Amino acid sequence: MKTFVEIGDRTREVEITERLGRLVVHLDGEPCDVEYAEVDGYGQAVLLHEGQSYAMSIAGGPHEIAITLAGYRYDCVLEDERERAANLAAKASNRGGGVVKAVMPGVVVEVLVEPGQAVEEGQPLLILEAMKMQNEIAAPGTGVVKALHAEAGTAVASGDKLITLVAPES
Amino acid sequence: MFKRILIANRGEIALRVIRTAREMGIECVAVYSEVDARALHTRMAHVAVRLGGKLPSESYLDIDKILRAARETGAEAIHPGYGFLSENAEFARRVEEEGLAWIGPPADAISAMGDKIVARQKMTAAGVPCVPGLVDPVDDVAIAIESAESIGYPIAIKAAAGGGGKGIRIVRDPGDMESAFRTASGEALASFGDGRVYLERYLDSSRHIEVQLMFDAHGNGVHFFERECSIQRRHQKLVEEAPSVVLDDAARAEMGRVAVQAGEAVGYRGAGTVEFLWSGGEFFFLEMNTRLQVEHPVTEMITGVDLVREQLRVAAGEPLGYGQDALSINGHSIEVRVNAENPFNGFLPATGTLENLRMPGGPWVRLDAAMYRGLEVALEYDPMLAKLIVWGATRDEAIARMIRAIEEMNVGGVHTGLPAALQVLMHDRFRSGDFDTQFLESLEIRSPEKFEGLVAVAAAIHRHLGARRRALSPSDAARGGWLARSRAETSDHVQRAGVHNAAAGSANGEMTR
Numbered sequence: 001m002k003t004f005v006e007i008g009d010r011t012r013e014v015e016i017t018e019r020l021g022r023l024v025v026h027l028d029g030e031p032c033d034v035e036y037a038e039v040d041g042y043g044q045a046v047l048l049h050e051g052q053s054y055a056m057s058i059a060g061g062p063h064e065i066a067i068t069l070a071g072y073r074y075d076c077v078l079e080d081e082r083e084r085a086a087n088l089a090a091k092a093s094n095r096g097g098g099v100v101k102a103v104m105p106g107v108v109v110e111v112l113v114e115p116g117q118a119v120e121e122g123q124p125l126l127i128l129e130a131m132k133m134q135n136e137i138a139a140p141g142t143g144v145v146k147a148l149h150a151e152a153g154t155a156v157a158s159g160d161k162l163i164t165l166v167a168p169e170s
Numbered sequence: 171m172f173k174r175i176l177i178a179n180r181g182e183i184a185l186r187v188i189r190t191a192r193e194m195g196i197e198c199v200a201v202y203s204e205v206d207a208r209a210l211h212t213r214m215a216h217v218a219v220r221l222g223g224k225l226p227s228e229s230y231l232d233i234d235k236i237l238r239a240a241r242e243t244g245a246e247a248i249h250p251g252y253g254f255l256s257e258n259a260e261f262a263r264r265v266e267e268e269g270l271a272w273i274g275p276p277a278d279a280i281s282a283m284g285d286k287i288v289a290r291q292k293m294t295a296a297g298v299p300c301v302p303g304l305v306d307p308v309d310d311v312a313i314a315i316e317s318a319e320s321i322g323y324p325i326a327i328k329a330a331a332g333g334g335g336k337g338i339r340i341v342r343d344p345g346d347m348e349s350a351f352r353t354a355s356g357e358a359l360a361s362f363g364d365g366r367v368y369l370e371r372y373l374d375s376s377r378h379i380e381v382q383l384m385f386d387a388h389g390n391g392v393h394f395f396e397r398e399c400s401i402q403r404r405h406q407k408l409v410e411e412a413p414s415v416v417l418d419d420a421a422r423a424e425m426g427r428v429a430v431q432a433g434e435a436v437g438y439r440g441a442g443t444v445e446f447l448w449s450g451g452e453f454f455f456l457e458m459n460t461r462l463q464v465e466h467p468v469t470e471m472i473t474g475v476d477l478v479r480e481q482l483r484v485a486a487g488e489p490l491g492y493g494q495d496a497l498s499i500n501g502h503s504i505e506v507r508v509n510a511e512n513p514f515n516g517f518l519p520a521t522g523t524l525e526n527l528r529m530p531g532g533p534w535v536r537l538d539a540a541m542y543r544g545l546e547v548a549l550e551y552d553p554m555l556a557k558l559i560v561w562g563a564t565r566d567e568a569i570a571r572m573i574r575a576i577e578e579m580n581v582g583g584v585h586t587g588l589p590a591a592l593q594v595l596m597h598d599r600f601r602s603g604d605f606d607t608q609f610l611e612s613l614e615i616r617s618p619e620k621f622e623g624l625v626a627v628a629a630a631i632h633r634h635l636g637a638r639r640r641a642l643s644p645s646d647a648a649r650g651g652w653l654a655r656s657r658a659e660t661s662d663h664v665q666r667a668g669v670h671n672a673a674a675g676s677a678n679g680e681m682t683r
Contacts, residue, residue, distance in 0.1 A: 001659060003633060005626035008616070012623060014630035017659060023631060027623050034624075036631045042543065043526035043582045047628050054624055057580035058632045059525045065629040066583075071576040071592045072617035073585065075514075076629040104518050105549055109360075127353075130519065130549070133404070134357050158521065 004084050006077040098140060100163045102156040106130030110152050117145045118168060125163050126150070137162065144168055171486050172196050172246045172271065177215070178236045178261075179251030182540040182557060183462070184211035187249045190478040199243045201236060203229035205550065210540040217243050224550065230254045233261050237268055247271035247485055249478075253552060256461040257284055273485040275385075275460045279436040283458040286330055286368050293455045296435035298428055301447060301454040303370025314351045314369060318344065321371050327351060329358035330366040338405055340372050375606040376449040378402065378456070379414050381429035382469045384480050385438045386490045393426040394469045394477070395499055397443075401594055403517055403610045408587055409594055410465040411504045412472050415565065415603035416448060425453055426494075432458060441466075441481050464507065464557065467538060471503035471561040501561055502568040506591040508539070508556040508581065510547045513590035513615040521547050524555075525583035530575040534561040547584050555586065565603075569595055590615045 005012045015026040025032045035048040047054045057068040063083075065076045079087060109127040113119060124136040125145075143165035150162050175191060176199040177184045188198045188211065200215030204224050212218045219239040221229040229235070231254055240248060248265050250256035256274065259281040265272045274280070283289045287307055290300055303321055307330040308314045318325050318341070327339040327350060339354040341347050351367070359365035377400040385391040398414035399407045417425065429444040432455065443463045445456040466477050475497075484490070511517045524545045529537055539556030547555065560575055562568030573595050576588055593615055599605050641652030 001634070001655060003630040005629050007622050007626060010619075010622065012626035014626050016630055016634045018656070023634070025627055025631070027627055032623075032627055034627055034631075036628065038635070040526070044528060044580070045628065045632070047624060049624055049627075054621075054628075055528075055580075056625075056628055057526050057528060057582035058628065059582040061636050062633045065632055066585075067625045067628055068580045068582060069621050069625060071573075071579065072589045072621065073514075074617055074622065074625040074629075076626065078629060078633055103515065105521070109356075129357075129360065134353060 002081050004079045004081075006079075007074050098143075098165055099161050100125060100137060100140065100165065102128060102137075102158055102160045102162055104128075104130050105157045106135075106155075108150045108152055108154045108156060108162070109134060111148060111150070113145050113148075113163070115145050115148060119143060119145060119165070128156070128162075139165065141165070142168060171488075172482065174199060174216075174243070174245050175247045175249055175273070175482070176201065176236070176240045176243065176245035177211070177249045177251065178230065179249070179254055179256075180206055180209060180211055180230060180540075181552065182538045182554070183251040183253075183464075185214055185540050186538055187251060187478055188214050190476055191482065194479060194482065196482070199239065199245050201230070201239050205546075205548070210542060219243060226254065226550065233258075233264055237264060240265075240268070240270060245270065247273050247482075249273040249481070250461065252459075252461050252464060257459070259284065271485050273440065273481050275436075275438050275440045275442060279438050279442075280460045282436045283442075283460050284331075286328060286457065289457060290455075292435050293432055296431055298432045298435070298455045299453065301370045301373065301456070304368060307366035307368045309355060309366045311348055311351050311355075314367070315344070315347050317369055318347055321369060324372040324374065326370050326372040327354040328368045328370070329354065329362055329364070330368050331358065331362035331364040373447050373449040373454070375608070376447045377414070377416060377605075378407075378445065378607050379417070379425070379448045379453065380443050380445040380459075380463075381426055382463075382466065382477070383429055383433045383438065383442045383444060384477070384484065384490065385433055385440065385442075386484045387439050387487055388489045390490045390493070391430050391433055391438065392490065392492070392494050392497060393429050394473050394475060394497060395422060396425060397463075397465055397468055399445075399465060400605055400607045401600070401610050402607055406509075406517075407465065407507060408509075408610060409504065409506050409591055409600075410468055411502065411565070411568070412468040413499055413502070414448075421451075421453075428453075428455075440484055441477055464554070465505050467536060467557060467559045468503040468505045471536070471559060472499050472501055473497055474500065501563045502565040503559065503561045504568045504572045504595075505557055505559045506572060506576065507554055507587065508558060508579075509587045510553040510555055510584050511587050512585040513587050514585075514617075517587065517590075519549060519553050520585035521549060522584035523547070524581065526580065527582065528578065528580035530558065530578035532575070532578075534571060535575045536560070541581075555581065555584075566601075569601065589617055 002015045013028050017024045025034050038045050043058045045056050045058050059066050067074045106128045109129045111126045113125050119139040121142050123139045126137050128135050128137050146166045147164040174197040177187050191198050198215040199217045200211050201219050201221050202212040221235045223229040255261040259277040262272050262277040304317050324342040339350045341350045354367050355365045379396050381396050382394040396414050397412045399410045401409035432444050441462050443459045446453040447456050510520045512520045527543050536559040541555045560571040562571050576592050594600050641649045
């Protein structure tokens with residue numbers, strides 16, 4: 001089975017087949033000789049590759065997996081072939097607009113835009129207070145405010161919708 | 171010495187105090203909120219008193235509840251740790267009115283240093299150099315804009331009642347002054363109930379260097395040299411070290427002398443820290459923190475002094491018993507704060523459950539932490555999970571040791587600032603000592619590409635094994651999907667291997683989707 005693993009702005013293709021109880025792995029089409037062992041059932045694992053040992057911690061799954069290795073952290077987004085096709089189709093139908101979501105829990109202090117207002121990329125949309133810090137939430141792209149999902153005083157959780165933007169009519 | 175003390179705090183600092191107290195044969199009373207019933211400080215104390223409540227205001231900030239806990243458990247003294255009530259003069263006063271010893275400075279010293287304006291006036295009077303700025307706070311935007319012109323840009327706007335880096339704004343362009351003033355003042359009003367702000371010159375390429383002080387109740391005071399805390403972002407520190415590479419012996423002695431002078435000016439007692447801004451060979455008073463600091467361990471590592479033990483001794487009325495001449499610096503120490511934050515996304519606070527942990531160890535590695543597997547990291551409290559501290563005979567040795575320790579450490583389930591610390595420690599500018607308080611913000615934090623391939627492989631295998639486990643668990647509906655896929659793959663494999671007999675062909679026909 002092929003899995004597409006997105007890390008930052010790069011995507012790797014990992015193919016795993018099980019043969020006689022062993023995992024046969026291809027990375028971006030090339031054979032990749034690895035041995036993988038779980039250590040404790042809580043996410044500690046070790047990967048052996050070309051004579052080197054890589055001790056990792058793995059959390060999450062199946063679509064979002066976070067790996068810590070040598071002090072660094074990697075956030076991986078995983079899709080198999082079917083999921084990839086479905087996600088690409090969904091993205092294509094939603095081009096231009098988008099929903100601005102809260103990246104952390106907090107309280108909306110002030111909304112700086114109104115429905116119907118045209119906004120430019122980087123323009124502050126609202127002020128979100130979290131951890132006693134006020135943060136300006138900026139428009140991710142040029143567009144028009146379609147809907148406000150929060151008002152001043154609204155407490156939001158991480159991932160909650162704040163504002164929906166649509167592509168400008170041109 | 172006290173027989174029993176109460177620690178009005180949580181997390182690693184509560185544990186830090188408990189550890190020294192236990193070594194001194196002192197019993198500890200922990201207090202805990204609703205969410206901290208299983209916390210490490212609750213478990214490691216001799217006595218634990220439930221305060222209830224989820225919010226800090228219902229627990230660690232509730233003076234009445236804490237004093238009642240002290241009365242009921244017969245504690246003789248209260249250690250406030252840092253944060254929470256540690257710099258609350260009213261609390262210090264109430265503790266002493268109860269007839270308990272306060273393990274901290276006199277209430278008057280706390281209030282003098284807690285109000286930036288009063289502190290500045292006192293320091294100027296005592297001959298301690300201060301940054302150019304306004305003596306009085308302002309709450310009027312027109313006056314602010316006018317005064318800013320006379321102070322000179324860039325300007326730092328600080329909340330009069332603030333602390334810990336919260337509510338500070340930097341304005342470089344006079345055109346931004348009005349909006350920055352309004353935001354800062356609004357933030358100050360929301361956080362502290364006081365919208366007054368204080369304007370001062372912002373010193374570029376400045377370093378944040380602070381001096382550790384300790385005074386007894388008999389008029390003796392010493393300093394334990396400096397800590398370099400310039401690796402910070404939004405005034406929240408990430409990497410601290412002692413000593414600082416920019417101070418020579420003369421500058422060190424001078425800064426220490428001025429810091430002791432600052433403490434004397436407010437009649438100080440106990441542990442405190444005077445923060446200075448160092449810019450172009452000059453230093454200016456920034457503020458005094460009237461408590462034990464988060465980063466105190468680096469000072470302990472280079473001086474061999476347990477600062478909590480000194481706090482307890484001094485609070486019990488013992489004289490220091492040594493002077494400045496008895497203190498010296500041995501080697502170099504670095505601390506990294508392990509905060510629940512996402513360094514790849516502007517260091518925004520991160521939440522989650524600590525699913526797995528691998529702790530670093532080995533020679534001269536110290537981990538002050540109150541985390542454990544299963545800990546739920548929420549936003550109610552400070553995001554600091556742990557402090558990793560190392561000692562080395564030289565700075566280079568300490569840096570190499572810290573990198574090694576971070577590489578050993580795994581915190582699974584929540585983002586931490588460790589990748590950022592690693593990037594700092596490996597950076598040429600940090601290694602050469604040529605950095606300022608802007609350095610961390612100038613970095614783009616990334617995990618190196620070289621591990622990405624293997625990480626992708628591990629992630630895919632993890633998902634594969636997880637799916638297989640679910641498939642094999644009898645109750646799971648995922649089994650069907652797994653079996654169908656693996657049948658399809660087996661037949662793909664057979665095809666690729668070039669097996670084209672009739673049986674395989676018919677199997678293909680039946681089993682592919």
